[in-house]
Amino acid sequence: TGIREIFLPVKNKEILHSLSPNFEQMINIAKKYNTIGIHAFSIDDEVDAYGRNFAPVVGINEESATGTSNGALSSYLYNYVNKKESYILRQGYSMNQPSEIMAKLEVENQDIKKVYVGGTAKILSR
Secondary structure (H helix, E strand, O other), rough: OOOOEEEEHHHHHHHHOOOOHHHHHHHHHHHOOOEEEEEEEEOOOOOEEEEEEEEHHHOOOEEEOOOOHHHHHHHHHHOOOOOEEEEEEOOHHHOOEEEEEEEEEEEEEOEEEEEEEOOOOOOOOO
């Protein structure tokens, strides 16, 4: 998707939601590896994956919905977990700002050609 991220697989969503990130350490890691942030995720039976996205190096400690990271995650899932062409990904649950992100892959001869990402939004304030 054009933005460098570190993917961090976590055993299950309970462990994922219990993470207490050290944002200073994440900034150091992001600078060392020339990346924007860390996308922790767990594969789940209810949906394809739950995720948490941390990008403190650009001033975002945690984001409730990250299209670029989930687009890349869907490609990872396709290549290494299961060969589906659409995924449902949840993020923001640890922040009480839940989001559901849908990713659709355009695949040709088992090669990903395009990734489409979308979802729904709720206005929290005006």
